[in-house]
Amino acid sequence: xxxxxxxxxxxxxxxxxxxxxxxxxxxxxxxxxxxxxxxxxxxxxxxxxxxxxxxxxxxxxxxxxxxxxxxxxxxxxxxxxxxxxxxxxxxxxxxxxxxxxxxxxxxxxxxxxxxxxxxxxxxxxxxxxxxxxxxxxxxxxxxxxxxxxxxxxxxxxxxxxxxxxxxxxxxxxxxxxxxxxxxxxxxxxxxxxxxxxxxxxxxxxxxxxxxxxxxxxxxxxxxxxxxxxxxxxxxxxxxxxxxxxxxxxxxxxxxxxxxxxxxxxxxxxxxxxxxxxxxxxxxxxxxxxxxxxxxxxxxxxxxxxxxxx
Numbered sequence: 001x002x003x004x005x006x007x008x009x010x011x012x013x014x015x016x017x018x019x020x021x022x023x024x025x026x027x028x029x030x031x032x033x034x035x036x037x038x039x040x041x042x043x044x045x046x047x048x049x050x051x052x053x054x055x056x057x058x059x060x061x062x063x064x065x066x067x068x069x070x071x072x073x074x075x076x077x078x079x080x081x082x083x084x085x086x087x088x089x090x091x092x093x094x095x096x097x098x099x100x101x102x103x104x105x106x107x108x109x110x111x112x113x114x115x116x117x118x119x120x121x122x123x124x125x126x127x128x129x130x131x132x133x134x135x136x137x138x139x140x141x142x143x144x145x146x147x148x149x150x151x152x153x154x155x156x157x158x159x160x161x162x163x164x165x166x167x168x169x170x171x172x173x174x175x176x177x178x179x180x181x182x183x184x185x186x187x188x189x190x191x192x193x194x195x196x197x198x199x200x201x202x203x204x205x206x207x208x209x210x211x212x213x214x215x216x217x218x219x220x221x222x223x224x225x226x227x228x229x230x231x232x233x234x235x236x237x238x239x240x241x242x243x244x245x246x247x248x249x250x251x252x253x254x255x256x257x258x259x260x261x262x263x264x265x266x267x268x269x270x271x272x273x274x275x276x277x278x279x280x281x282x283x284x285x286x287x288x289x290x291x292x293x294x295x296x297x298x299x300x301x302x303x304x305x306x307x308x309x
Contacts, residue, residue, distance in 0.1 A: 002028045003309060004299055005092055005101040007080050008241075010037025011285045012275025013107035014064035015292030016299075020105075021071035023300045025309070028099060029068070030092065032241075033079045036061040037109045038276075039285055043125040046137060048285055057125075060285070080108075085247045085268045102307055103270045105295045106248070106256060108241040110276040110283070115147065115234060119203040127211025127231045128203060130238075132156040133284065139231045141165045145214060147200055148235035149173060154182035156235045161191040168227065169194045172219055195227075203232055240277045248273075255280050264295035270306070272299050 003025040006013045013029055020027040039045070042057030051060075069075070078094035089100040112130035114120055120128060129135040132146070136159055144164045146157045149171040157169045169186065174196050176183050186192055195216065202215040204226065213228045240254045249257045249267035256278045259265040264272040274295035275288035303309050 002026045002101040004103045006105045008032050008107035009035050010109050012288040012292035015289040016105045016296040017068035017073040019296030021073045028074045041124050085271050105272045107274045108277045110238045110240040113237045132159045136163050142230035144231040146233045150177045153235035154178040167192045172199045264298050
């Protein structure tokens with residue numbers, strides 16, 4: 001029996017763990033299917049405060065974990081498959097074990113949608129990225145491609161023009177799904193070239209050479225060409241890791257909806273949310289950590305009011 005169980009061990013979950021454990025709560029972090037979240041697939045992080053020379057994503061997670069353990073957080077390498085959150089105490093079913101707590105903080109994060117083409121996951125962090133804000137500065141005066149056709153792909157392309165010499169926007173259809181204003185900005189930017197009716201079938205390169213290019217197939221005539229590139233940004237959407245959370249109010253994409261704007265309370269009493277499983281806009285390590293702090297503080301106060309601890 002724990003005071004609080006935190007689902008997820010990315011920046012949101014680990015920050016929540018630090019705050020909860022420092023408040024003398026018996027705290028358990030279930031690390032999830034992908035311990036450390038998306039940061040562990042990142043090579044260098046240059047935009048997290050306190051690291052002027054940057055820090056490797058896995059090392060940043062390791063330090064956060066060490067800090068949370070220092071204050072007494074317990075860690076179990078397991079992931080939730082079922083949650084009974086309306087119960088008192090709340091019940092989390094892992095793969096083989098069951099866990100109980102007075103409160104739960106959901107920090108399960110989100111996962112990027114991928115193309116499922118050769119070398120894609122192998123080169124993640126080696127020229128393949130899912131976040132232009134995170135990695136764009138690494139491609140100063142380089143040639144990059146953004147894959148997608150919605151507002152996210154348009155935003156990533158426009159952001160990358162601040163650094164890259166040339167940005168290709170590769171889209172499988174003959175028109176973009178992005179909003180009219182975003183399309184106008186894309187077409188007006190001389191650094192951006194849209195490749196229509198084009199499907200990426202392979203990312204070329206290896207960890208030693210990093211990304212060297214992509215192989216593209218035309219959806220018009222099935223001809224294939226190779227495009228030389230220094231980086232590939234995949235912008236076809238994200239999926240929040242919330243499938244098993246049936247009791248919480250979510251939007252049409254599965255993101256958990258906070259009960260009050262800017263807060264961490266959910267539609268179920270005693271359940272709080274933090275990070276990318278609720279945030280479809282910013283998706284940054286620093287904002288996830290901030291949400292983790294908010295969730296922990298509100299959880300501590302809720303436990304004080306309801307359980308006197």
